[in-house]
Each structure stands twice: as C-alpha cells, then as structure tokens.
Amino acid sequence: MQAWALPSESVSTGRRPGAGGWLLLAPMIGWLTIFVAAPMGFLLVYSFCGRDDLGRVVYSFTGENYARILDPIYLRILGRSAAYAALSTLLCLVIGFPAAWFIARSPERRKERLLVLLMIPFWTSFLIRTYAWIAILKSEGLLNGLLEWAHVITAPLDILYTPVAVVIGLVYAYLPFMMLPIYGSAEKLDPSLIEAAHDLGAGPTRVFLEVILPLTRPGIGAGVLLVFVPALGMFAITDLMGGARVPMIGNVIQNQFVKARNAPFGAALGVVFTLLFVVVYTWVLRRGARKSAGGGP
C-alpha cells in the first residue's frame, strides 16, 4: 500500500508559502482550527474529567476513563468495527475498480453520462437511500419477492438486521467514494503505456499488475482512505440496517454522549480512536515512503 505515500509527496513540494499563499490558506486554517483542532482539544480535556450525577462534566483530573478502555470488550468492538470497515473497503475496491476503469476508458460522451449516473445517488439524502435498502431487504421486501417469484428460493432470505445487511449498506454508501478517485487516476493513465507493454510481450495479467495497478495506485490509495475511515466510525447504518444489535465503535461513542451521559468516557474513546488512526496512518505512510525510496516494487 505504498500509494499512501503519495499525499506526502504532494505536500512536500519544497517551496514555503509566501504571504499570498498564507492568505489563500487562511480560510482553510481558520476552518480547521475551529472545527477540528478546538474540538479535539475539548475532547482531550474532557477525557481526563469526571462526571456528576446528571452526567455533567466535572473538571477534576482522573485517568479512569482510559483505564476502562483497556477492558477487552471495547478492544473487541474496535476490532470488529475495523473488520467490517476493511471488508467493506475490499468489496468497494473489487466492485468499484472495474467499473471506474470502464468509465475512464469510455468515449467522451458515454463517459459523461456514466459519471452523471455515478453522481445521481448524491441528489438524495443518504438516510433516505438507507431506508430504501430496508424496503428492498425486508422479509416481505422487493428482493425476497423477486426471488420467490422466480422460484429461486422458497422461504424468504433473512438479510435485514444481520451483519450482511450492514456490509451491504456500507458498500452501497461508500462505493462512489472509491470509484471517483480511481476514475481520476485511470483517466490520466496514458493508453500508449499499455500498448507499449503489450508490444514488449506482456500478457493481460502482467499489464494489469505491472502497469495499470502501479499507475492507478494513487487513486486506489485515496479511495481506500475515503471508504475505510468513515466506514470505521459509521453508526447510522449499523443502527438502521443491523438492528442496533451488534454495536460498532461509532455506536459505543455516540451512546456515551447520549444514553449513558458519560461524555468523559466517550471523549477518551474518541481520543484513543483518533490516536490509533494517526499511528496506523503514519506507519503506512512511512512504510510506503521507504518502499518508494528503495526503488519501488
């Protein structure tokens, strides 16, 4: 996954921004300070606080919120969430790559139409689309009706409110986020490189593995991040399509702020979750950077 090294390359263009550059960056920096840095600061402070009878945060130092995270149950929930997110990401990649490639390689007019089709789902709220899936997957829903009508099955399939439904929901929700960056990479790929590989005697598998894959890697890397990270914290789909039966880390954190009225513990979970992500991301980045420095695969 050395593709993840690419963002760092684009950042280190070598030139420091001048006054004009800072001016252009100012709105973004302001935004990040107010909506990312400051809330993270609050989270960090809360995570060391206690709470009173009603659940209000009490500003007294304690480490017990972090001690509680070591309870294996929360590690197991985190592991399960990562597994669901990884599976969804993999499925998005397997389903999305060929489609994105096909769109990128289509003639101009068809390409435009297909891209519009890819965008159309965004015209409707994501929650409404999730409800549509409930109508499709329920016992007496469209899918079971169709399969029974076609005599493929005799009893309705039990899909809704199972892990399968959660994965379907995640893949459906995030597929475009995988396809768009891959499309971007695939479209830029110079077809003459593929022809050259063929001319030099490479078969289709070799062309794919040694030409197409490395050249679309930035898109794949971006797609993987865009799918994996939000899928990891998702709680709406697990509630709606999973029946709120098996909690993911997103549900557990949400519950601390709402049901349990234990904001400090929720904050501690949030801090650990963020740190874990930073550690993994940095590790992957470094590993990728070392590999490309070593001359690539």
Added chain:
Amino acid sequence: MNRIFFGAARVFVSLALVAALSARGGARSITLFAWTEYVPQPVIDGFTKETGIRVRYETFSSGEEMLSKLLAGGTAYDVIQPPEYIAEALIRNGLLMPLDFGQLPHFSNILPEFRGMAFDPGQKYTVPYMAGISGIVVNTAKVRRPIRGFKDLFSPELRGRIVFVDDGREVVTAALRTLGFGPNDIRPETLARVRPLLASWFSLIKLFDSDSPKTALLNGDVDAGYVWCGEAALLWNQDHRFHFVLPEEGYHMAVDVVAIPKGAPDAAAAHAFIDYILRPEVSRQISDAFPYMNPNGAARRLLTADQLSNPASYPAYHAPAEIFRHIPGSGAWIDALVTDLKNGR
C-alpha cells in the same frame, strides 16, 4: 419514524424557520424540545396562527438524549418534554422553573390520577402531556400460542422474531420484573442478578428499535415484541391481528410531561403554549395523531368509542401503576451492562 431522518428534517425546518424569521425582522418565538413524532404539526400551526408566536420544534429520541442536550446548553429551550424520571432529575437539581398555574387555566382538565405524581409531588414544575403503559405486541397470525408475559415472549420458538425498544432502562426493568424485583430496584447487585437472564434474552432478540418498533412488525421481519403503547395502538388500528398484552410479570406507567427549564427566554410564551395544548380540542388532536393514554379528562370525552377501546392506549390495568424514578448513576451502569450483553458477554 426514525430519529436521524427526522432530526435532519427538523434541523432543515428549523434553519428555514430561522431564515424566515430573520427576514421578517424577528417575530416572537419559542423553542420546543420534544420527542420525535409526538407533537402534531397542526397543533403547532394552530398555536402560531392564534398567538403569532412561532414554534421551533427540536427533537430527541430518548430521555437521556434530552437531558444531555439540555445540560450541554447549546440552545435555550422554552418548553421541554421530558419523561417523568428525567423530569424528577431536573427538579431535584433545580433546573426547572416553577410553573405559574394562574397562566394555565386548562390544567383543570388533567385527571386526578395524573396529578401530584411521585416525580413532582407538589405539582409545581410539570404538566402531564401523554402517558402510557408499554407492553407486548403479538402478531397472532404468526404466533398461535398465548403470550402472557416476558417468559412466554422470550421462548426459543421466537428466536430471531422479536423486536424490543432500544432502551436500556426498559429492557433491564423487564428482567427485574421477571425475577420479582420492582422497576426502581436498580443497584449494581440487582443488575448482576438479571445479567444471565438478559444474556439469554439478547440472543433471541432480532432488533432493538426505539424510534419505530412497529415497522419491523408491520414488515413481517419479526412476530412479537415489546413496544411503546402508542406504537402498539397504531398497529392495532392498522390490523387487529396485532394483539397487545400487559406483561403478567408487571408493568409501569410512563408519563411524558411538559415543563419550562430555568433560563427559558420567553416564559410567558411557554406558558401560553402549555395552556394551549391543555385545551380539550387541541389535546384530542394529539390523541388522534399519537394514540397514547391521554391524561386530559376533558379531551378524553371528545375521543371516539374506537379510540377509547383501543387495548393499547387504554388497557385494563391495576391503578396506580408504578412509575420510573430517577436513580442517580443508573444511566451509566445500564449502558455498560447493555453494551456488554450486545457484545455477547
């Protein structure tokens, strides 16, 4: 329907309202903080039409959520609609404004059994909005044998065919009742006692849903469940095969109240709103839309025989039914227990 969708819809509506208001140079308005799907739009429109006071309707989907957001203090609410045990917590912590009953002439419509209840014994801070006794709904077309209580509901034949409200206090109370404890016997020791029973129940439950538990029953994804009485009443109205049963192990009365938090920007307008919804014809509109048990005696007289004979809205119960009390610390204990159990431990 679902909290997230309606939450989003309502945020949108509130934003639109805010925009409309600022365009008009700021008419008088109140912010109502209430359950999703609980205050009919015609009631709000009627109030605005009569008084010129606009209503921003913000929603929550559990009493705990309401309390969290109220304490977070992002918005100044004029009228809030907590369940009784949250109201009790608010009263004990001095967070509610004493009501001026002189401004609430229609309070006289409230039936005696809904006055001076344990959470507000002096009847100083709250006015009952709707009440109800949650119970078991059985799809009798699918489940032939009689279901009388939790022991019958949680049987292996119904594995994967059960819905339960996604509310830790309710599920814990059901287990406490089954083992012979009272609904307010929530202590670490009693929670430890009900844990094995709950673990066996959780393995049978198909889904937890507090926002619209009737949906899975209607869709045929489950055949029985424990749901809010208003949801059960709607199911009964839709199809008489959905029978409502008060669990033989025990049940409790839930009362949602309206109250004014301390620091409400417009207490006079808030009183006007509360008195408006106490009017018999307005309260009847609420019952028409959301068939819970109406504590308003004058409104009940306006209901149809069909409405009054709905077994879920007006079940035959032994009065007075117990109510939930505020138990400090219980929210976090119950959440930890439920999280453990949902993870199969």
